[in-house]
Amino acid sequence: MSEINTTYLIVGGGIAGVTCVETLAILHPEKTLVLVTASTLVKNVSNVTFFAKTIVNFDVNETEATSLQKIHPNLKIIYDSLKHLDTEKQKALTDKGVHIQYDVICICTGGIPRLISDSKNSKRVLGIRDTESVKDFQQKLKTGRRMVIVGNGGIASEIVHATSGIEKVWVIRDDYISATFIDPGAAEFFQETFKNENERKNQNTILRRHIYSEEDSLVSLNKNLKSAALGPDWYRKLENIKSDRGVQELEIVYKAEVESVLEDNKNEYPLRVQLTNSQLVECDFLISATGVEPSVNFTWDKVPEKGQDGGLAVNEFQETSIKNVFAAGDVASAAWEHAPHWFQLRLWTQARQMAGMAAKAMHGRITNQEVLQDFCFELFTHCTKLFGYRVILLGKYNGQGLGTDYEILLRTTPNVEYIKFVLKDGKLQGAILIGETDLEEMCENLILDQIDLSPFGDDILNPDIHIDDYFD
Numbered sequence: 001m002s003e004i005n006t007t008y009l010i011v012g013g014g015i016a017g018v019t020c021v022e023t024l025a026i027l028h029p030e031k032t033l034v035l036v037t038a039s040t041l042v043k044n045v046s047n048v049t050f051f052a053k054t055i056v057n058f059d060v061n062e063t064e065a066t067s068l069q070k071i072h073p074n075l076k077i078i079y080d081s082l083k084h085l086d087t088e089k090q091k092a093l094t095d096k097g098v099h100i101q102y103d104v105i106c107i108c109t110g111g112i113p114r115l116i117s118d119s120k121n122s123k124r125v126l127g128i129r130d131t132e133s134v135k136d137f138q139q140k141l142k143t144g145r146r147m148v149i150v151g152n153g154g155i156a157s158e159i160v161h162a163t164s165g166i167e168k169v170w171v172i173r174d175d176y177i178s179a180t181f182i183d184p185g186a187a188e189f190f191q192e193t194f195k196n197e198n199e200r201k202n203q204n205t206i207l208r209r210h211i212y213s214e215e216d217s218l219v220s221l222n223k224n225l226k227s228a229a230l231g232p233d234w235y236r237k238l239e240n241i242k243s244d245r246g247v248q249e250l251e252i253v254y255k256a257e258v259e260s261v262l263e264d265n266k267n268e269y270p271l272r273v274q275l276t277n278s279q280l281v282e283c284d285f286l287i288s289a290t291g292v293e294p295s296v297n298f299t300w301d302k303v304p305e306k307g308q309d310g311g312l313a314v315n316e317f318q319e320t321s322i323k324n325v326f327a328a329g330d331v332a333s334a335a336w337e338h339a340p341h342w343f344q345l346r347l348w349t350q351a352r353q354m355a356g357m358a359a360k361a362m363h364g365r366i367t368n369q370e371v372l373q374d375f376c377f378e379l380f381t382h383c384t385k386l387f388g389y390r391v392i393l394l395g396k397y398n399g400q401g402l403g404t405d406y407e408i409l410l411r412t413t414p415n416v417e418y419i420k421f422v423l424k425d426g427k428l429q430g431a432i433l434i435g436e437t438d439l440e441e442m443c444e445n446l447i448l449d450q451i452d453l454s455p456f457g458d459d460i461l462n463p464d465i466h467i468d469d470y471f472d
């Protein structure tokens with residue numbers, strides 16, 4: 001049994017943990033820092049590009065944990081798992097029996113896939129989280145003829161887009177696809193591209209104004225220790241895998257859920273999936289892409305407050321209800337009063353932002369300095385790719401929490417772009433920008449500054465009028 005003393009202790013080698021280490025390396029290189037990580041490979045971020053003040057795009061890579069020692073001379077890495085935390089004595093105990101005395105700790109233990117309830121009935125029900133789970137999926141894809149995909153968020157959308165040579169039955173409980181990130185209009189835009197993947201004609205620009213009720217377009221707020229969650233391009237690994245026997249075919253089953261799953265290896269298709277709409281689907285395996293749950297997989301002397309989603313509730317400085325215990329990333333639940341245009345979604349952008357904030361606050365605690373919450377929490381931004389298109393989501397992009405009293409302005413050019421503005425009292429509250437729209441910086445300014453756009457009417461989205469010229 002060994003004993004270690006450190007000023008800073010970080011648990012977890014995902015984006016949150018590594019960002020926390022990197023930030024502390026800059027803020028306080030002379031102090032001791034310990035990283036407890038179960039895996040020798042950790043996640044880091046490169047090629048950071050700012051599309052605007054708060055809209056950031058970056059690559060996520062896997063790297064040897066030892067490479068972090070180059071940036072922090074006083075970093076000690078322990079390849080182990082946190083087993084017990086004594087917050088009173090400020091002592092952590094690992095699986096291998098190492099005791100770590102700390103001044104401040106940041107828990108960055110991420111999340112695990114939340115699988116459908118019948119998942120225990122069969123090893124043919126898979127969740128996707130880390131490299132190991134993708135390998136399992138790749139293996140099943142090679143020989144599979146038909147798969148069922150359950151869930152309507154990021155992972156399901158990427159799998160449907162990236163896989164070929166296998167029959168796909170996509171079971172969603174909404175009446176349109178990719179509901180976590182987009183609205184029914186954008187879903188229609190993407191489905192058109194499924195139909196004419198290679199045709200880029202009929203490119204008529206359509207401009208529409210709608211009054212939507214909240215129910216029409218509410219976004220869903222999302223609700224075994226392995227390696228860190230995958231990065232944004234994980235599905236590229238699936239693109240070139242073709243089944244020997246399968247055919248390319250996609251069936252979408254709307255407004256349905258899985259009622260039960262039964263494995264019978266004597267059948268032609270070993271998995272029988274009973275849906276709530278009475279449909280029975282036989283398949284080789286099922287992907288449960290049904291969200292994440294925070295991973296608090298160790299014991300405490302005193303459990304801190306939890307958020308509704310089971311995550312560790314943190315304030316605006318990422319501190320839990322227990323002093324000197326901070327948390328960031330998927331394991332944390334943002335429990336402070338949010339700015340009007342920000343909300344939590346478990347994304348790598350937010351894992352990075354939370355961890356940067358936690359590091360600043362931990363440093364402030366040690367050095368007795370006051371810290372302010374970072375500007376990035378003023379505006380929800382997410383930059384991603386869906387079905388091959390660049391997608392930028394800003395603010396209350398689906399009218400989240402705006403009640404029924406808001407307007408939607410749409411401009412769409414089939415196969416090229418889909419632009420949606422959410423306006424309340426003539427001011428921009430959120431936007432969905434699909435394609436190379438070049439509108440992100442303008443939208444960011446319009447949301448943050450709450451400029452009254454009513455004098456412009458529908459011209460805000462008129463492609464012949466450069467609205468940003470008015471604000472330069």
Ligand SMILES: Cc1cc2nc3c(=O)[nH]c(=O)nc-3n(C[C@H](O)[C@H](O)[C@H](O)COP(=O)(O)OP(=O)(O)OC[C@H]3O[C@@H](n4cnc5c(N)ncnc54)[C@H](O)[C@@H]3O)c2cc1C
Nearest residue numbers: 012014015016081082110226228229232329330346347348
């Ligand atoms: C398939 C997939 C695709 C995704 N694509 C995107 C995307 O395109 N864009 C996007 O923004 N987000 C995406 N995400 C979400 C994003 O990956 C996560 O929000 C983000 O990685 C969370 O980072 P984290 O550091 O909090 O957690 P994790 O990456 O889960 O890291 C947690 C780390 O803690 C370690 N750990 C856990 N328990 C312990 C313990 N007791 N002791 C020591 N170590 C422990 C784990 O081994 C792991 O290394 C995707 C997620 C998945 C699964």
Ligand SMILES: NC(=O)C1=CN([C@@H]2O[C@H](COP(=O)(O)OP(=O)(O)OC[C@H]3O[C@@H](n4cnc5c(N)ncnc54)[C@H](OP(=O)(O)O)[C@@H]3O)[C@@H](O)[C@H]2O)C=CC1
Nearest residue numbers: 151152153154155156180220222257289290291292346384
């Ligand atoms: N491009 C990107 O930005 C990507 C981001 N990610 C992130 O990775 C994490 C995991 O992704 P993912 O698993 O897709 O999670 P998401 O939270 O994105 O989506 C989960 C989906 O599953 C649905 N669901 C939940 N439970 C059930 C159930 N029992 N039966 C049927 N449907 C159900 C949810 O519906 P409902 O909303 O109604 O609860 C939702 O549509 C998320 O944090 C996600 O944001 C992942 C891939 C890509």
